[in-house]
Amino acid sequence: MDLTYQDSERAREVAERTRAFVDEEVLPRERELLGQRDAGSDADRQEEGRELMEELREIARERDVFGPQIPEEYGGLGMAFADLLPVFEQAGRSIFAMGAMHVAAPDEGNMEILEEAGTEEQKEEYLRPLVNGEISSGFSMTEPMDGAGSDAKQIKTTATKDGDEWVIDGHKWWTSFGHERPEFLIVVARTNEDAHPYVGTSAFIVDADADGVEFVRDIPHMGESGMGHAEIVYDGVRVPEENVLGPKDGGLAIAQQRLGKARLTHCMRFMGMADRSLDIAKAYMDERSAYGDKLSEKQALRFDIADAEMRLHAARTMVRHAARTIQEEGQADTEVSMSKVFAAETVQDIVDTCVQVCGGNGIGKDLPLADFYENVRAFRIVDGADEAHMRSIAKGAFDDEEIEPAELEYVTRFGEPQG
Numbered sequence: 001m002d003l004t005y006q007d008s009e010r011a012r013e014v015a016e017r018t019r020a021f022v023d024e025e026v027l028p029r030e031r032e033l034l035g036q037r038d039a040g041s042d043a044d045r046q047e048e049g050r051e052l053m054e055e056l057r058e059i060a061r062e063r064d065v066f067g068p069q070i071p072e073e074y075g076g077l078g079m080a081f082a083d084l085l086p087v088f089e090q091a092g093r094s095i096f097a098m099g100a101m102h103v104a105a106p107d108e109g110n111m112e113i114l115e116e117a118g119t120e121e122q123k124e125e126y127l128r129p130l131v132n133g134e135i136s137s138g139f140s141m142t143e144p145m146d147g148a149g150s151d152a153k154q155i156k157t158t159a160t161k162d163g164d165e166w167v168i169d170g171h172k173w174w175t176s177f178g179h180e181r182p183e184f185l186i187v188v189a190r191t192n193e194d195a196h197p198y199v200g201t202s203a204f205i206v207d208a209d210a211d212g213v214e215f216v217r218d219i220p221h222m223g224e225s226g227m228g229h230a231e232i233v234y235d236g237v238r239v240p241e242e243n244v245l246g247p248k249d250g251g252l253a254i255a256q257q258r259l260g261k262a263r264l265t266h267c268m269r270f271m272g273m274a275d276r277s278l279d280i281a282k283a284y285m286d287e288r289s290a291y292g293d294k295l296s297e298k299q300a301l302r303f304d305i306a307d308a309e310m311r312l313h314a315a316r317t318m319v320r321h322a323a324r325t326i327q328e329e330g331q332a333d334t335e336v337s338m339s340k341v342f343a344a345e346t347v348q349d350i351v352d353t354c355v356q357v358c359g360g361n362g363i364g365k366d367l368p369l370a371d372f373y374e375n376v377r378a379f380r381i382v383d384g385a386d387e388a389h390m391r392s393i394a395k396g397a398f399d400d401e402e403i404e405p406a407e408l409e410y411v412t413r414f415g416e417p418q419g
Helices: 009-035 042-062 081-091 095-100 107-117 120-131 251-287 299-329 333-357 369-378 386-397
Strands: 137-140 158-162 165-176 184-190 201-207 213-218 229-240
Touching: 009 042, 009 081, 009 095, 042 095, 081 095, 081 251, 081 299, 107 120, 107 137, 107 251, 165 184, 165 201, 184 229, 184 251, 201 229, 201 251, 251 299, 251 333, 251 369, 299 333, 333 369, 333 386
Parallel strands: 137 184
Antiparallel strands: 137 165, 158 165, 158 184, 165 229, 184 201, 213 229
């Protein structure tokens, strides 16, 4: 469904180029690769996936859609944050497109951190090759039970100063892209045990092959057709002072800055997945007949699709509002939390509806809906579980300034009859 938003001319133009790239270059190759997933070994399929990604990245550069969020000086399009939203949605219509355009997590968020908080030396050593696709990265913040999850205050990984080095000890998991053994990791660790975690935590650039970095395992999880995640132990890992990313004890501020925008770009990528799911469902409904009519002529199903279109429109609007607020005011914590929760629930419901509409073809893997379904469920947990965001929203709703006692002036109270 073609709806008009208040996107800039450049945003619309790049989004149109992106959609053409996805439709004409990515989806035919994706369908061919996924359609042969039952042939050959896992290793063969993984190698085919890597070769396809390299091919698509070259095409993305040729079609001028590579790195829309990357500054021009590093070879990207240098787009403003709010302008990225429709572009990321179009990229989200295919798991392969996100990687091909270099807008997939965690590299997308890590590039932003390095660009905004990194020193010139860090940018040359890590950002430039990361932008060029010569290396990959991981984001290592989440910890197993008893450590930091959605509540970052529980972080237990520590970094202790020893001369001109920091020594990192800790246990992380769900390190994004860790399954591919990236060249470096951004690690968040406590550096001041006496201070509140929000102001006693720092971020470090850690080379993945440093002594003491142990990749324990690739975590089996829902949505394994998408990005993988690793469990990592840091045992006495020595990091030079020049690898501190941003100010000392400013690690959570950097992480939250990264996550605020990343949550919105995540929303748009997943909404692209919902939009593609609707395309598949509508095509299926228009061809499939049951009990005398096409599914597309059944009122109940038509209303299900109408409801999905309305909610997707509302989610797109919420995310754009949050992005504009960040761009104009520097932050939009409540707006981001509202957008993240609503978008995650909306996309999950839409994909579920599309799976149901397509019946056996919905749960089978000739179509991508089953892969989408597995991936989207995780979205309600990653980047902060729904409950963490709802807690934040409720805190604002019950702020003293939001309570108006005068609204209860004439309520009937015990022992105070109104006669």
